[in-house]
Amino acid sequence: MQYNVAQLLQAQTGTIRRHEIDKPAEEVQALLDGDGVSARGPVHGTVRLIRTIDGVLVTGTLETAIGLTCDRCLDPVEAKVTLDLQESFRPTIDIDSGAALPPVKGEELATLIDEQHILDLSEVVRQLILLETPMHPVCRSDCRGLCPRCGQNLNEGQCDCETETVDPRWAKLQSLLDDTTEVESVS
């Protein structure tokens, strides 16, 4: 996901370059190492690099799949994620003079075009994947979870533990907990 944008930077404002992205899952995994998220599919889609007055605007929609754990029953869950890319990149070197451009306060390193005019989408894509990762993935909306006493997976059958009546004060909280993100199941 690295592009040499030297030519694009020399082009007129409004010039567009399209690039297909098809980054294999293993390489996506390398990006996500240490984030507690596993890649389950390639990152693919099309991006448009648009020459703007002060840099390059990258737009596009990418799709990928990540592996998570069901919040209730701990079974593996695969979630498809869509990444909406819209990020301005700025050069660190003036393309015509070769002079270093002054840094802009508060600017992220991830959106800088380096001295070799390489625009690298990796960090932006990594951040988007983490942003789109569901906080409370469930394997299915009616997942019954694990018995809090014996740990039995209640999707596979009822255990022998006594069922407790739910305190009405907790019922409201429970309904909030039930409002978790639904993701596509592996099976």
Ligand SMILES: [Zn+2]
């Ligand atoms: Zn589940």
Ligand SMILES: [Zn+2]
């Ligand atoms: Zn039980």
